[in-house]
Amino acid sequence: MSPGTAGAVQAARNPFGSWLLGPADQSLRALRVRMQLLLTVILLTTHSIGAGVVVVLSTFVFAQETPEADMALALFIAIPVYVGLALVLGAVRGTRGTLKALRWATRGEEPTPRDRLRTLRVPLRLTLLQAGLWLAAVVLFTLLSALLQPSRAVSTGLTVAIAGLVVCAVAYLLTEFTLRPIAARALTGDTSARRPRGLGVGGRLLTFWLLGTGAPVVGLMVAAVLALTDGVSTTRLAVEVLVLGGVVLVFGLLVTVLNARSVVAPIESVRRAIAQVRTGDLSQRVPVYDGSELGLLQAGFNEMADGLREREHLRDVFGRHVGRDVAEAAAAGDLELGGASRVVTVLFVDLVGSTSMAADREPAEVVDVLNRFFSVVVDEVGAHGGFVNKFMGDAVLAVFGAPVELPDHAARALAAGRAMAQRLAEEQTDVAAGIGVYTGETVAGNVGTTDRLEYTVIGDAVNAAARLTELAKEVDGGLLTSWETVEAAGGEEGARWRRHGRAVLRGRTVETTLAVPADLA
Template sequence: MPSERRQRRTQPLGSWLLGPGDEETGRLRVRVQILLTAALVIANVIGMVLVVALVTLVLPGDPVLTDDLLVVNFVVVPAYCLFALVVGATWGTVRALRMLQWSLEDREATRKDRIATLRVPWMLTLVQAVLWASGFGLFTLLYGLHGADLIAKVGFTTFAGGVVVCANTYLLSEFALRPVAARALTSAPMRRARGVGITMRSLLIWLLGAVPVIGLMVVAIFALARKDVTADRLAICILALGGIGLVFGLLLMVLNTRAMMAPIRTVTGALSRVQKGDLDAEVLVFDGTELGMLQSGFNRMVHDVREREQLRDLFGRHVGEDVARAAMSQQIELGGEVREVAVLFVDVVGSTELAATRPPEEVVDVLNRFFGVVVAEVQDHGGFVNKFEGDAALAVFGAPRELDDAAGAALAAARSMSARLTEEVSDVQAGIGVAYGPAVAGNIGAESRFEYTVIGDPVNEGARLCEQAKTVEGMVAASMTAVEAAHEDEASHWRAQDEVTLRGRTEATTIAVPAT
């Protein structure tokens, strides 16, 4: 039960925020635009809060909250931050939507569209990098004019904030763009990763983890150069930078882990469905890294398995399940082996008249119902239909699958088949003949084209008994040899009737018919 609840909670794109995988275009545009804008705003707000905390509360050195910096602190910096926030969100979103125009027009993505879609997170990251690099130059200049000691302090904090913003922008925008990436990647399965890659994602996390370490190194340099950093101040800096590293490291690690686990969860969920027999299971390919290759590879694998199962099913329908299973489990060779088999022939009486007096559609319908009963009874008794010849069929018991009582199975099938045909296919009558004896069973033909069949005297005798059956009451005839070879529980249902020399044979055959 818990696994079923987890499966119900699984989303095709890894999160309920991303909606279903087949959302209509208008709703998809609104969803992506909102998520992208939110991702850019959140990334920048986090970076700005980090910068303010570092420059005012954490790093040692000359203070920035002084009277001569009021204009810079409360006019220039807020104005640029607001400008960068609005421009970054607007510029990035507009450029992203332009690169994703194919999805908004509801058309299939070209190769160029797919590459552009996977590069959108990089483009957004570059936009933020440009804006924060501009802020780095502006703030360093403005604060540096008021004191050279502020250059390193402001420069480092702005750099640290920019790194955090760029990393968050990439991870959050990649998450927001999953629905569009799914459409792009599903239209043409990936052969190699086009996104940033798992290695580069890990390097991003490492870079962000290095920012607090760089901060500690800067504090150490301050302490060595100025000689006025107290132990308390140094301890506060270490604790603050360490805490920032832990918090942001955890946050980014969670984001990165969720980004990596989402495609893996979709594959494992679909794999569970395949294991339960659902070969229509597929996953939406929405990841541009090696994990996206895993998703598309899973889809190709399931497609191949589905095709093989269809071929196996078709093969089994043509040659019989037992023959197909034997052919797929061992090396195919021409030739055969001598087996004790029972052969059952069934043939429609008056098929020429049937074809001449009824429309072709009715003839086909009658024959399909007729053969439906024949196949069902043969399979129910452990045999397989080896051939259909017009309105006749040849069934074999004892090859390729061995039966404890091949003769008894064929005789029981003949009796049951006769009763069902009389009741369910009263449009026609059919003669049924059963013979038993040694025959060669195996693959007959050439290397390029062969079939599994049986060759021997029981086959010929069964065909002649089928002809003879059309002249006896009940229209079922078997050789007494078959009855004597059957177990007693089946042999008791048969009685000897006449000795007849069948056409093409020199010795008389004792014919048995079902006992009334």
């Protein structure tokens, strides 16, 4: 499996950066259950992490006196009661409030601008809820210590505050991760999402450094100051530094990894999509689930892919009208009014009795006959390297040697004429056509105005091919060329033709030696 294919498979399985978030086309019920379960687990887990940080800091870092009887009783009652209430309140209220804000998504409704804004603010809202619970804990336990055992007040407040900051940082990142499928639905079709929302990448990196690393380091410095003022032994100070340093490393690393993943995931989704575009797959779209500059990157890729698809469609339509070579020249910016003298071979094809056919048959039947006729002509011209210059009613003008130069344009045109005559005789038995081929000098270029131009060839060779077409309708096989064209082809193709008398073409004063395929001579 190629890297591009592997990336496409991974993007289809994990469009939001993780299998935990499910596929992009998951049902509304699956999405609702998944969000509720993940949010509940995240809120409970972060509170548990905070409680663990409090235990570690209060035991090993901040030197505290042994709780007195009243203080011990108060802590014995307050800690489990408050932690239980905080867990229940945080999980229940946080989950309910989030699901209420995301009701439009779980019902399959189109989001309003207000719904979009509320959805993108859910991580901040949940983080503020967590911060409020931990701030209440700081106030509660600091007051208890101040009232019952004042010597423990400062260390208690610092311990709970540092744990709360770590919890808030982790909670925000995990909540933002969990809500990616909802954010993608909210940002779909949001024309106002051209400006970053929230902190932005730079602000996010700075904020989470402060929460995940800066705050614990400040705590380390405060612990050192307290140790110096209280005359703590060097052994105790070393233990405090090691423990708090471990907390900084572990939770600082956790916050950094989560933040890095939140930055890398949108970039990786764009990288995989670009790899698919390089292979020619322009149907790629990236879920836009980030409200920062990274979301603008994802949305920008989608706009680029839409533009490439539109450009490719226009190029295809344009190429069908004017020919691939002319379309490519136009796309390269090489088209300008004017022309140049070129020796080319012109092939002209015209139906026999098209006027009577149009009068005797239904319009739909006439169109069907013309399309089948044109299909044969275009196939053979393209197969031999020619350029279908224009359709003129029931006639076709093709050129070999312009706009792309062909050293063997005469041989190619004659071969195309023979193949065309044979296929028309075998496949289009209800119609007949005359085919004329002539090599000569023409002016090839763009005519018209700067606002509307057309690539064409003008000159005696075009007129001569048209005159030969009229004569070809009277010969077996319906194919005529000039002997000068046969001589210009030469080689194997020239050997396939024989002289077929002479004629004065209309508009000329001298005779032209005619030629037909050898098997019809």
